[in-house]
Amino acid sequence: MKYASEFRDPKAARALLAEIAATCDRIGATRDKPVHIMEICGGHTHAIFRYGLDRLTHPGIEFIHGPGCPVCVLPMARVDECVELAERPEVIFCTFGDAMRVPGHRKSLLQAKAAGADIRMVYSPLDALEIARRNPAREVVFFGLGFETTTPSTALSIQAAAREGLGNFSVFCNHITVPEPIKALLDDPDMVLDGFVGPGHVSMVIGTHPYDFIARDYGKPIVVAGFEPTDLLQSVLMVLRQIEAGRAEVENQYARVVPEHGNPVSLAAIADVYERRPSFEWRGLGEIDASGLRIRDAYRAFDAEAKFGIGYGAAQGRTVVPEAEGCACGAVMTGRMKPTACPQFGKGCTPDMPLGALMVSSEGACAAYWQYGGARGVAAR
Amino acid sequence: MCLGIPGQIVEITDAARLMAMADVSGVRREVNVACVLTGAPEALIGQWALIHVGFAMALIDADEAARTLEALRDLGEAQETLEQMREGERALAS
Numbered sequence A: 001m002k003y004a005s006e007f008r009d010p011k012a013a014r015a016l017l018a019e020i021a022a023t024c025d026r027i028g029a030t031r032d033k034p035v036h037i038m039e040i041c042g043g044h045t046h047a048i049f050r051y052g053l054d055r056l057t058h059p060g061i062e063f064i065h066g067p068g069c070p071v072c073v074l075p076m077a078r079v080d081e082c083v084e085l086a087e088r089p090e091v092i093f094c095t096f097g098d099a100m101r102v103p104g105h106r107k108s109l110l111q112a113k114a115a116g117a118d119i120r121m122v123y124s125p126l127d128a129l130e131i132a133r134r135n136p137a138r139e140v141v142f143f144g145l146g147f148e149t150t151t152p153s154t155a156l157s158i159q160a161a162a163r164e165g166l167g168n169f170s171v172f173c174n175h176i177t178v179p180e181p182i183k184a185l186l187d188d189p190d191m192v193l194d195g196f197v198g199p200g201h202v203s204m205v206i207g208t209h210p211y212d213f214i215a216r217d218y219g220k221p222i223v224v225a226g227f228e229p230t231d232l233l234q235s236v237l238m239v240l241r242q243i244e245a246g247r248a249e250v251e252n253q254y255a256r257v258v259p260e261h262g263n264p265v266s267l268a269a270i271a272d273v274y275e276r277r278p279s280f281e282w283r284g285l286g287e288i289d290a291s292g293l294r295i296r297d298a299y300r301a302f303d304a305e306a307k308f309g310i311g312y313g314a315a316q317g318r319t320v321v322p323e324a325e326g327c328a329c330g331a332v333m334t335g336r337m338k339p340t341a342c343p344q345f346g347k348g349c350t351p352d353m354p355l356g357a358l359m360v361s362s363e364g365a366c367a368a369y370w371q372y373g374g375a376r377g378v379a380a381r
Numbered sequence B: 001m002c003l004g005i006p007g008q009i010v011e012i013t014d015a016a017r018l019m020a021m022a023d024v025s026g027v028r029r030e031v032n033v034a035c036v037l038t039g040a041p042e043a044l045i046g047q048w049a050l051i052h053v054g055f056a057m058a059l060i061d062a063d064e065a066a067r068t069l070e071a072l073r074d075l076g077e078a079q080e081t082l083e084q085m086r087e088g089e090r091a092l093a094s
């Protein structure tokens, strides 16, 4: 147990691993007949690899990596639109750094910046608001990206811009939601999923009830989990215990941060500023009903889609563009294929020369395999 | 972007806009505290919060803050977030 010595609490980790193994044995989970547990959040994927949890847990557990990396699920068409916006001379395009290296058709935002577009990496939409205040003659567009953890921040920023009458600020909204793609995966007859480890920080905003359908309608356990290794092990054990007892419930392992009903101020801001799109395109998953948000008409003045006639709903937004040749991003994204099984992994696609976003984002499954098991993975093939 | 980082609220900088100064691993960063407000903004001084892209999203105790920070450092996420904060400063200056 080499890795366990790195745990802050190795004793607790060992006890949990032993409990997991015993439960696996009791329910008859083996390497050939494993329990498939999907961790939805890219942060969890990263932690599982960092601590080697996939190797430390009983072989009867198979971790399936979910679509919980917002940069990875961004279709190329969205990146192209970002580049198009950023190349407008009047625009200062503000984005989280995570999105800079995602390949577009023509170029990434990083390449557009190198070619002279005014693109600024910001930590927060608050930085973009401040840039708008300081540059009244320019149009400041913030790339609104992410799941429910970042959605409140852009909603509150749009409300602030409206209060201040900051007419040169807008958001290119590509916010997406967690529960809908899970539903899409559960509806896919090819997917074998026995239980879920739910995202902690997303749930801090939305609470645990949005996952009720997973237990109620699909009969699968889900446990909302924290990010420490012992949190993850504890959550895996809680999923197994539900399976053993024949239960399917939403449980909250991370109650010290996640309130059952979420964060009321965040939820109110999201409801005020955003409404659901009928559907939204995900890389690797295609169109998913009601999985994306757009800015309500009341805040149209701050909607970059309306202001610049670009984005989802514009003619171009509907074209589904093919992925790079030979890449398996879609299959990896949905947990159908392990990153190392992609023919491009470590060959045509590395962190320095990425073909897909999964290799670029620190939360992408391919990047995690590369960082913590890349050599092992390539050697095994 | 998806994982928050713990910071301690040290000062209210703009009560009207609900802005406060947070100390995040020694880096000072102005954050919005609308989501964690329960009474007067001043009551937040000294408290720990999980901060997501410049917004305090949940109040946590000091022990939880220390453990979360340690986990984030292990993952390299803490360093990345602090670098993004510095990047944000540069974006404002340019």
Ligand code: SF4
Residues within 6 Å of the ligand: A326, A327, A328, A329, A330, A332, A339, A342, A343, A344, A345, A346, A349, A350, A354, A355, A356, A357, A358, A359, A366
């Ligand atoms: S290795 Fe590269 S091309 Fe293959 S799935 Fe991962 S990101 Fe996509």
